[in-house]
Amino acid sequence: xxxxxxxxxxxxxxxxxxxxxxxxxxxxxxxxxxxxxxxxxxxxxxxxxxxxxxxxxxxxxxxxxxxxxxxxxxxxxxxxxxxxxxxxxxxxxxxxxxxxxxxxxxxxxxxxxxxxxxxxxxxxxxxxxxxxxxxxxxxxxxxxxxxxxxxxxxxxxxxxxxxxxxxxxxxxxxxxxxxxxxxxxxxxxxxxxxxxxxxxxxxxxxxxxxxxxxxxxxxxxxxxxxxxxxxxxxxxxxxxxxxxxxxxxxxxxxxxxxxxxxxxxxxxxxxxxxxxxxxxxxxxxxxxxxxxxxxxxxxxxxxxxxxxxxxxxxxxxxxxxxxxxxxxxxxxxxxxxxxxxxxxxxxxxxxxxxxxxxxxxxxxxxxxxxxxxxxxxxxxxxxxxxxxxxxxxxxxxxxxxxxxxxxxxxxxxxxxxxxxxxxxxxxxxxxxxxxxxxxxxxxxxxxxxxxxxxxxxxxxxxxxxxxxxxxxxxxxxxxxxxxxxxxxxxxxxxxxxxxxxxxx
Numbered sequence: 435x436x437x438x439x440x441x442x443x444x445x446x447x448x449x450x451x452x453x454x455x456x457x458x459x460x461x462x463x464x465x466x467x468x469x470x471x472x473x474x475x476x477x478x479x480x481x482x483x484x485x486x487x488x489x490x491x492x493x494x495x496x497x498x499x500x501x502x503x504x505x506x507x508x509x510x511x512x513x514x515x516x517x518x519x520x521x522x523x524x525x526x527x528x529x530x531x532x533x534x535x536x537x538x539x540x541x542x543x544x545x546x547x548x549x550x551x552x553x554x555x556x557x558x559x560x561x562x563x564x565x566x567x568x569x570x571x572x573x574x575x576x577x578x579x580x581x582x583x584x585x586x587x588x589x590x591x592x593x594x595x596x597x598x599x600x601x602x603x604x605x606x607x608x609x610x611x612x613x614x615x616x617x618x619x620x621x622x623x624x625x626x627x628x629x630x631x632x633x634x635x636x637x638x639x640x641x642x643x644x645x646x647x648x649x650x651x652x653x654x655x656x657x658x659x660x661x662x663x664x665x666x667x668x669x670x671x672x673x674x675x676x677x678x679x680x681x682x683x684x685x686x687x688x689x690x691x692x693x694x695x696x697x698x699x700x701x702x703x704x705x706x707x708x709x710x711x712x713x714x715x716x717x718x719x720x721x722x723x724x725x726x727x728x729x730x731x732x733x734x735x736x737x738x739x740x741x742x743x744x745x746x747x748x749x750x751x752x753x754x755x756x757x758x759x760x761x762x763x764x765x766x767x768x769x770x771x772x773x774x775x776x777x778x779x780x781x782x783x784x785x786x787x788x789x790x791x792x793x794x795x796x797x798x799x800x801x802x803x804x805x806x807x808x809x810x811x812x813x814x815x816x817x818x819x820x821x822x823x824x825x826x827x828x829x830x831x832x833x834x835x836x837x838x839x840x841x842x843x844x845x846x847x848x849x850x851x852x853x854x855x856x857x858x859x860x861x862x863x864x865x866x867x868x869x870x871x872x873x874x875x876x877x878x879x880x881x882x883x884x885x886x887x888x889x890x891x892x893x894x895x896x897x898x899x900x901x902x903x904x905x906x907x908x909x910x911x912x913x914x915x916x917x918x919x920x921x922x923x924x925x926x927x928x929x930x931x932x933x934x935x936x937x938x
Contacts (some may be wrong), residue, residue: 435626435747436633438581440600441574443615447553447604448472452479452509456602457547459511460538462555464522465495470555472606473516479508484516496520498533500541511551515541525560528572528856535573539580546597556606561853566607568854570614571621575855577601578625579924584636620752624855624931627748628924634740635914635922639716639733644683644691644764647713647736651693651743651762658750660699666692671803678782679803682796683765685720685773690765692804693739695746696811697758699938706757707937708813709746709930710804712797712820713739713764720767720793721775735797737913737922738819739764745930754938759811763800767793779877783807784898789877797822798881798894805898815844815903817933818895819926820910825887827911835859835912835926838892841903848905848933855928859907864892 447454451461451472463473463484477484483503487493493501499518506514517537520526526534542550557569581596605614634642634650648665655663668689671680676692683690693713696706714735718724724732739762746760774780778790780799783806788799797820808816826836835852837859839845845861852858871884872894879897884890892906912925 435630435744435751437626438596438629439578439598439622441577441618441622442602443611443618444551444602444604445611447551447602448606451475451553454551455510456512456549456551458513458515458542458545458550459509460515460517460541460550460552462519462534462553463495463516464555465518465520466522470522472553472555476514480506481508487516494518497526497530498537500537502541513545513547517541519555519557522555525558527560528564528853531569531572532856535576539577542598548597549600550598551602552604554603554605563854566605566609567613567617570603570605570617571624572856573603574618574621575625575628575928578622579628582629582632584921586633586637620935623748623751624928626751627744627927627931630747631737631740631744631927632922632924634743635734635737637733639766642733642736643688643715644713644766645689647715647739647743647762647764648691648693651695654743654747655695658747660697661746661750662696664694666694674807675781675783676803676807677780678788679763679765679800681774681778681780681790682714682767682799685770686766686768688715688766692807693762693764695743695760697746697749699749699754700757704757705814706759706811707934708759708761708808708811708816709742710761710763710801710808710816710818711739711742712736712801712818712822713762714797714800715764715766717767717794717796718769720796721769721773722792722794723769724794731914731916731920734914734922735821736764737821737909740922741819741913741925741927741930744927745934748927748931749934752935754934756934756938758934759808759813761804761808763804765800767796782898786879786897787877789874789880791880792882795882795891798891801895802898805895805904809901813902815841815905816899817848817905817907817930819907819930821913822908823888823891823910826908829862829888830860830911832911832916833858835929836888836908837861837905838864838889839905840864840896840899841905844903844905847936848929851933851936852929855932857925857929859929862889864889864896868893
């Protein structure tokens with residue numbers, strides 16, 4: 435994982451506010467007539483500029499509000515940015531803090547600053563589970579994530595430039611310096627994981643093939659002593675009985691791969707937590723061909739796999755004291771003379787047979803065999819991640835991932851991790867009433883059925899997860915951005931990382 439920023443704790447920043455030499459100094463200002471100690475110091479040095487702005491109602495310290503002062507008088511900083519944090523007595527929600535952090539990064543990026551110092555006032559939180567450690571982790575993830583540039587552009591002259599190199603942070607907090615530094619490091623590593631996932635997602639399908647995902651996973655494993663990687667090719671998968679996974683890649687010249695990563699941070703006999711990713715490196719729909727419009731975005735159909743590979747690196751970098759298994763089922767779904775046809779019946783590794791009514795419902799086919807394979811590790815829990823259905827976007831839009839599970843405790847843990855990391859999910863039902871929609875006249879189960887597409891897709895997967903607590907994350911709407919901002923989002927790496935951090 436690439437480290438794009440140097441983020442450090444500078445406890446003397448408050449004392450040296452007027453003398454600090456930096457491209458940009460960012461100060462958190464509270465709303466109201468009485469200024470907090472930090473902004474009081476700045477106001478005096480600048481001959482009352484903050485109070486003047488408030489009097490003219492140009493800057494009042496409301497949440498997310500910002501003001502810019504070039505070459506501030508009485509200070510060594512080249513630029514001064516004021517960011518509103520609301521009234522000091524008010525508790526801040528996660529959404530409020532997202533607003534302030536967005537204002538900070540927008541200010542920094544517009545200034546093209548290389549070196550930045552940020553001074554936060556004392557904060558209160560609306561959620562009892564949130565604290566200064568949580569905020570510093572969130573802030574650090576946010577900064578590392580937001581300075582991402584896609585470095586693999588072929589035309590180097592038009593390559594995006596990230597000017598920001600170093601961020602010094604001060605938070606008015608009673609939290610010990612060691613705990614603050616740990617929170618900053620944890621958040622930055624999660625941000626690096628998001629960026630690693632984005633790097634994979636943004637690569638074109640002619641480069642990011644199943645073999646490329648396999649080589650990336652092997653390279654990642656070489657960097658960490660406790661991280662191992664095994665890759666299975668088509669012959670090996672055939673011996674294991676993974677005909678369902680193999681059927682998806684039948685029409686492609688690219689060899690399908692099953693990637694198995696394992697991290698040993700706990701005791702040898704501790705049951706591992708497992709994460710399983712869908713890695714369709716390009717999805718034409720196969721014989722059930724997709725419409726041509728926006729088909730280029732089907733390179734993002736491996737974002738589940740990218741999140742697994744990235745999260746395994748986050749776990750290894752943080753040296754979490756748990757065991758984790760990461761499995762990626764990867765194939766390219768293409769039409770061709772050997773491609774699977776609608777109406778074909780294939781056998782899964784579990785022994786169940788599947789009638790393939792639509793070859794564009796392929797993600798659940800590769801996951802079926804991967805979810806059976808992962809059973810050999812006797813996992814404490816299994817979470818699969820997939821850009822599985824367009825229906826989840828109809829249900830939840832582009833901001834929230836869909837969550838379905840056979841275990842209430844696991845579902846609650848994931849929802850909680852999503853809230854903590856601002857990578858939220860919403861639970862949908864997989865009641866028995868939906869299972870009948872997958873009935874087939876010619877096999878044990880059909881691969882599509884019914885109008886509730888997201889739910890019936892999860893119902894399909896549930897047939898292969900009866901031996902362990904399991905949850906399914908449908909990230910079709912959240913794993914990538916559309917339109918002018920098109921590209922990988924790095925989600926749900928924050929949710930998965932927070933879930934495993936909580937378990938550790």
